[in-house]
Amino acid sequence: MANKKKFKVTFNMLLFLIWILIFIGIAATSPVFLSPSYLLNVMLRNIIEIGMVALPMTLIIIMGGIDLSVGNIMILAATLGGLAAVTYGSAVAVIVTILTGLVCGLINGLVIVKAKISPMVTTLATMYLYLGISRGISKGSSIYSFDFATTMGTTSLFGIPVQVWIYVLLVVIFTVLLAKTTLGRKLYSIGLNENATQYAGIDVGKIKIAMYIICGLICALASFIWLGRFTSIKFDAGTNFNMKVITIVVLGGTSINGGIGSMIGTIIGTLIIATLNSGLTVMNIPIDVQTIVHGSVLIVALIAYAVVNSRAKKKKLIKIEAAPKQVASM
Amino acid sequence: MKKTILELKDIVKSFPGVLALNRLKFDLKSGEVHAICGENGAGKSTLMKVVCGVYKPDEGEIYVDGVPQSFSSPLDAYRNGVSIIFQETSLFEEMTVLDNIFLGHEIIKKKAGLKLLDYAAMRKKATEIFDRLNTKIDLNACIKTLGMAQKQMVEIAKALTFDANIIIFDEPTASLTQREVDALFDIINKLKQEGRGIVYISHRLEEIFQICDRVTVIRDGQYISTRNVADTNKDELVADMVGRAMTNYYPKAQTDIGEEIFRVEHYYDDGFLKDINFYVRKGEIVGFAGLAGCGRTELMQSICGFTGKAAGKVFLNGEEIEIHNYNDAKNRGIVYVSEDRGKYGLIVDMSIEQNITLPQLQNFANNMSIIDTEKEAEIAGKYLKEFEIKAPDTEFLVANLSGGNQQKVSVSKALALNPTLLILDEPTRGVDVNAKAEIHKIISELTRRNLSIIMISSELPELLGMCDRIYVMKDGSIAGCFDRGEFTQEKILSIALD
Numbered sequence: 001m002a003n004k005k006k007f008k009v010t011f012n013m014l015l016f017l018i019w020i021l022i023f024i025g026i027a028a029t030s031p032v033f034l035s036p037s038y039l040l041n042v043m044l045r046n047i048i049e050i051g052m053v054a055l056p057m058t059l060i061i062i063m064g065g066i067d068l069s070v071g072n073i074m075i076l077a078a079t080l081g082g083l084a085a086v087t088y089g090s091a092v093a094v095i096v097t098i099l100t101g102l103v104c105g106l107i108n109g110l111v112i113v114k115a116k117i118s119p120m121v122t123t124l125a126t127m128y129l130y131l132g133i134s135r136g137i138s139k140g141s142s143i144y145s146f147d148f149a150t151t152m153g154t155t156s157l158f159g160i161p162v163q164v165w166i167y168v169l170l171v172v173i174f175t176v177l178l179a180k181t182t183l184g185r186k187l188y189s190i191g192l193n194e195n196a197t198q199y200a201g202i203d204v205g206k207i208k209i210a211m212y213i214i215c216g217l218i219c220a221l222a223s224f225i226w227l228g229r230f231t232s233i234k235f236d237a238g239t240n241f242n243m244k245v246i247t248i249v250v251l252g253g254t255s256i257n258g259g260i261g262s263m264i265g266t267i268i269g270t271l272i273i274a275t276l277n278s279g280l281t282v283m284n285i286p287i288d289v290q291t292i293v294h295g296s297v298l299i300v301a302l303i304a305y306a307v308v309n310s311r312a313k314k315k316k317l318i319k320i321e322a323a324p325k326q327v328a329s330m
Numbered sequence: 331m332k333k334t335i336l337e338l339k340d341i342v343k344s345f346p347g348v349l350a351l352n353r354l355k356f357d358l359k360s361g362e363v364h365a366i367c368g369e370n371g372a373g374k375s376t377l378m379k380v381v382c383g384v385y386k387p388d389e390g391e392i393y394v395d396g397v398p399q400s401f402s403s404p405l406d407a408y409r410n411g412v413s414i415i416f417q418e419t420s421l422f423e424e425m426t427v428l429d430n431i432f433l434g435h436e437i438i439k440k441k442a443g444l445k446l447l448d449y450a451a452m453r454k455k456a457t458e459i460f461d462r463l464n465t466k467i468d469l470n471a472c473i474k475t476l477g478m479a480q481k482q483m484v485e486i487a488k489a490l491t492f493d494a495n496i497i498i499f500d501e502p503t504a505s506l507t508q509r510e511v512d513a514l515f516d517i518i519n520k521l522k523q524e525g526r527g528i529v530y531i532s533h534r535l536e537e538i539f540q541i542c543d544r545v546t547v548i549r550d551g552q553y554i555s556t557r558n559v560a561d562t563n564k565d566e567l568v569a570d571m572v573g574r575a576m577t578n579y580y581p582k583a584q585t586d587i588g589e590e591i592f593r594v595e596h597y598y599d600d601g602f603l604k605d606i607n608f609y610v611r612k613g614e615i616v617g618f619a620g621l622a623g624c625g626r627t628e629l630m631q632s633i634c635g636f637t638g639k640a641a642g643k644v645f646l647n648g649e650e651i652e653i654h655n656y657n658d659a660k661n662r663g664i665v666y667v668s669e670d671r672g673k674y675g676l677i678v679d680m681s682i683e684q685n686i687t688l689p690q691l692q693n694f695a696n697n698m699s700i701i702d703t704e705k706e707a708e709i710a711g712k713y714l715k716e717f718e719i720k721a722p723d724t725e726f727l728v729a730n731l732s733g734g735n736q737q738k739v740s741v742s743k744a745l746a747l748n749p750t751l752l753i754l755d756e757p758t759r760g761v762d763v764n765a766k767a768e769i770h771k772i773i774s775e776l777t778r779r780n781l782s783i784i785m786i787s788s789e790l791p792e793l794l795g796m797c798d799r800i801y802v803m804k805d806g807s808i809a810g811c812f813d814r815g816e817f818t819q820e821k822i823l824s825i826a827l828d
Binding site for chain 1: 636655656657660666668673674675676677678679680684688689691692694695698699700701743
């Protein structure tokens with residue numbers, strides 16, 4: 001087709017534009033926002049854990065699933081790791097943390113795939129399960145950071161916080177994984193039509209379990225950074241985390257019904273939320289107004305998404321003509 | 331003089347890529363039973379769905395009692411005296427008989443300013459209707475506890491509560507026993523005597539001669555003929571249904587059939603499939619005939635490893651093989667093309683090339699699992715050209731293709747796996763006449779390349795035209811087998827219906 005190369009407005013471009021506008025708007029009113037140290041040490045550092053977990057969450061939502069328990073996996077991993085550190089030291093704590101993430105993800109995946117329970121309900125249940133276990137084990141008191149977590153949460157490499165490096169590395173891996181690899185293609189096809197994917201001979205169950213495990217592992221990784229950054233945590237710290245992660249993914253144009261979305265969208269979504277969070281704070285805007293702004297930006301993005309997609313989806317059907325009307329009847 | 335109570339003129343209805351109804355006409359008089367018959371996919375059910383407001387016709391008029399009508403929904407049609415009793419009943423399984431009968435048009439009483447359900451009145455009316463039908467059904471029973479025949483009675487009762495003057499039965503006997511069929515016919519006769527008009531959709535010719543007054547034959551969405559049942563016979567109707575040009579549709583290639591390559595012995599599963607034995611030779615097209623629900627699809631899906639446990643022996647090239655899941659089958663060159671393109675066959679929101687490569691993505695990726703999209707486009711382009719798939723390019727979404735072209739993509743996807751045995755389940759369902767002929771040509775060509783094909787089809791002429799051998803299935807077992815030259819529509823039907 002001749003017009004194939006024609007410039008098309010994609011949703012990601014619009015989203016990027018929204019981010020730039022917000023960024024410029026905030027920078028214009030409070031110049032302090034623009035200083036590199038503020039951008040790196042406040043804006044990015046504050047979003048890293050959420051942004052990190054949003055990466056596997058994008059994979060899960062694209063394949064038609066969801067994980068409401070991510071924040072609680074993170075806190076449970078930090079709790080068990082922190083307690084292990086007290087008795088057995090930092091090395092054991094690292095292993096315990098990672099194992100916790102793995103097992104939590106495995107439980108989610110197994111229940112969803114083997115017992116065939118909807119991901120929404122399963123992870124809602126495990127959200128409470130992991131929350132309860134965190135509370136029980138910590139007996140409601142604070143858990144303190146250990147060496148490895150402190151390193152992950154507070155040090156810098158070449159002037160950039162170490163967690164930003166990790167995030168960038170993960171971004172590259174997840175973007176390539178989703179956009180270029182066979183696994184990425186399979187995730188889209190599961191989200192679009194699970195039956196047909198199964199009928200192509202693809203082991204859908206195995207892929208699903210693997211994705212929930214990867215998500216659990218990234219939660220464990222995020223828990224080091226979170227614990228290091230705050231030096232201590234309590235069992236209920238992860239409660240808002242779940243919704244924030246899902247908000248970013250949805251803001252990034254990933255369909256909650258699965259099959260549609262991109263990692264780039266999620267990354268821009270992360271930047272938008274990060275900019276809003278830090279920017280509005282710099283501008284001394286009260287927290288209630290900030291929440292309203294969040295909601296409004298999400299609505300604007302979703303409408304933009306709907307508009308772009310309804311235009312792209314106009315079907316080019318080949319029209320079939322009926323026989324000409326007959327004059328004589330029988 | 332009986333008056334015309336329903337008249338359809340020039341009805342046209344198309345679905346994406348398929349012209350389902352092409353200038354159809356039909357009329358119904360009071361006090362008659364008028365059959366609509368035609369092969370599977372001829373457009374019988376679509377026509378009635380247009381009448382009762384499930385589908386909106388693209389063109390044409392519907393007259394009820396001489397007044398032009400266009401119903402917005404089945405409920406709207408009910409309220410205007412047109413009722414349809416669907417093939418699969420449309421009752422709510424978890425609700426009671428009484429609630430189902432009055433759903434959407436409950437009798438209301440006013441009490442203290444509130445609108446309340448008047449159960450007493452509803453119960454009285456329902457009892458009256460069932461008395462008239464000479465049927466006893468517990469009004470408080472849950473629908474799911476009823477048998478098929480009783481569910482149909484509930485549907486009929488529901489139609490009568492609207493005092494429907496026009497009642498459409500869509501293949502009502504498909505899942506009834508002979509005794510239940512007799513009872514149903516009694517009721518239809520009673521309704522007829524009350525002066526109501528009955529539209530009776532069926533492809534069982536015996537029933538038409540038993541109960542109908544007139545019969546209209548449609549084929550490929552087109553009107554063919556209307557005859558008085560008393561003045562016609564089975565052969566005439568079959569000729570109308572099948573059409574005379576049928577030989578053109580089946581360009582069977584002359585091939586040399588080689589040695590046996592696939593054999594199934596004493597195959598059964600827990601409950602349905604019983605002691606199945608069959609074989610397929612090189613370059614042969616083997617058909618599987620039978621009524622809906624006879625187990626053809628279940629058998630093939632079980633052999634391919636899609637469904638649970640089954641027992642028996644399966645041989646490929648003389649060697650016994652075990653298939654635990656579809657990957658085992660696929661890797662051995664046994665490939666299945668589903669009857670339901672949209673649900674199991676294709677991912678319609680993906681492109682043509684992405685669909686074709688999905689079952690073997692690893693072959694289109696490097697050792698880092700990165701997909702080589704140029705390689706994908708290359709193979710898809712090859713099939714696009716070879717099978718004349720009508721699409722601008724290989725990145726075109728499958729959803730935007732017509733049924734016939736979608737089916738060609740489905741077949742391409744299977745062929746890209748280089749199969750030795752290709753199992754085609756209803757390869758021309760929901761495909762228009764021309765695309766059918768093209769698909770038949772493709773299938774024929776494949777046997778020239780020494781491919782063996784199993785073809786399941788509900789359209790007998792298709793099997794008769796294409797196959798070298800036909801197995802007839804009934805109730806989960808193989809009831810007969812015919813070679814080309816000895817099979818006829820009558821022989822196969824007599825075994826399948828039996």
